[in-house]
Amino acid sequence: QVQLVESGGGLVQPGGSLRLSCVASGFTLDYYAIGWFRQAPGKEREGVSVIRRRDGNTYYASSVKGRFTISRDNSKNTVYLQMNSLKPEDTGVYYCATRTSYVGSYNYRWALDGLYDYWGQGTQVTVSS
Secondary structure, rough: OEEEEEEOOEOOOOOOOEEEEEEEOOOOOOOOOEEEEEOOOOOEEEEEEEOOOOOEEEEEOOOOOOEEEEEHHHHHHHEEEEEEOOOOHHEEEEEEEEEEEOOOHHHHHOOHHHHHOEEEEOOOEOOOO
C-alpha cells in the first residue's frame, strides 16, 4: 500500500524559509510523477510543484517560481520542497501527491489534482509576522 508522509511545516515569518519532506513507501521508483499541492483556507487545492520521474522535469506554479525548488532523493524515496522568500499568501496545508502511471499531455495538466492517485495527510505552513 502506497503511503506518503509529509513533514517540515510550521510557522515562519514573511521572507523566511522552510523545507518540506515527503517520504514515500509501498512503491519504489515506479511512479510517474510526485510533488506538492496546497490548499489555503476557503480556496481550492492548487498545484505547487511536481517532478516527473523519467526525465526529472520539474513544474512550478507561476506564484512560486523562483522561490520554491523541488528535488528528490531516490535512495531515500523522498521528495523535498525548499521554500524561500515565503509570503503570507503561501499559507496553507501542503500535500504530497503521486501519480503512478503514464498520462498524456502531462506538461499541460500537471497541476490537476484529479490526476494523482495517492495523497499524504498534509502539513500546515503558516507565514505570518
